[in-house]
Amino acid sequence: MPEIAFYKDKFVDINDTVVPIQDRAHQFGDGIYEVIRAYNGKPFYLEAHLERLGNSAEAIQIALPYTLDEIADICHEAIARSTILEAEIYIQISRGTYSRQHHFPEATPPVFTLTVKEARFISSEKRTEGFRVLTTEDDRWKNCYIKSLNLLPNVLAKQKAKEHGYDEAVYHENGTVKEGSTSNIFAVKNGLLYTYPPLKGILHGITRKIVITLAGELDIQTKEEPFSLDFLYEADEVFVTSTSLEIMTVKQVDDRLLPTERPITAQLQAHFRQLK
Structure with a gap:
């Protein structure tokens, strides 16, 4: 079963994706994330997780690149593409890619990343x-x-x-x-x-x-x-x-x-x- 990746605005090969050196997540940890469990191919409490993602984005002043409904659609499509029934969805949003400076860059779009992999199994x-x-x-x-x-x-x-x-x-x-x-x-x-x-x-x-x-x-x-x-x-x-x-x-x-x-x-x- 393949691991699935979505980067910026499209699905990509998880082994080929390269995050830019000057991505602010890479240099400052300037971003947010969310982890969602899927059971039998269905994301569990997806709405609650995405609401928290939106709250985290607001708290650090990152504009979400997609609406929460659009992110939900990406999650569902990623699960379907992966064919993994017991899965873990990881979402990460960084403030974007820009030359290294501490204050927020102007007019730099945030970078959206999503991956799907098999969920951790505990006996x-x-x-x-x-x-x-x-x-x-x-x-x-x-x-x-x-x-x-x-x-x-x-x-x-x-x-x-x-x-x-x-x-x-x-x-x-x-x-x-x-x-x-x-x-x-x-x-x-x-x-x-x-x-x-x-x-x-x-x-x-x-x-x-x-x-x-x-x-x-x-x-x-x-x-x-x-x-x-x-x-x-x-x-x-x-x-x-x-x-x-x-x-x-x-x-x-x-x-x-x-x-x-x-x-x-x-x-x-x-x-x-x-x-x-």
């Missing part, structure tokens, strides 16, 4: 066993709600977790738990679901929002409020969410093993599967 054994997560101090900028290309702190945190034998890094700020390097995080305590509120300091995850909606349908109360590392260590259940991971059980936080009974996580996972 059922791993999903049942769960992730090990390593906490780390949050050293990112303050506008993490923008899905920008400036991900070096996330890369370093993820690498630190990997080097220590963990699956994910979880950010905290002075002991207050915020989110993972590539995920949002939830904790369960006494039947209640806790997660950091949707402020500027975290990414407003689409799967995060789906989980909160599902929790409401299951009469599980969600508290969107800050909680501490100690609270996380003592939680009855912990899980992380993202487009790629869906709802991933956490079995260990730092050196603390968590309970193996995870009834609320299991309920949410089961109802999430029904949406696909």
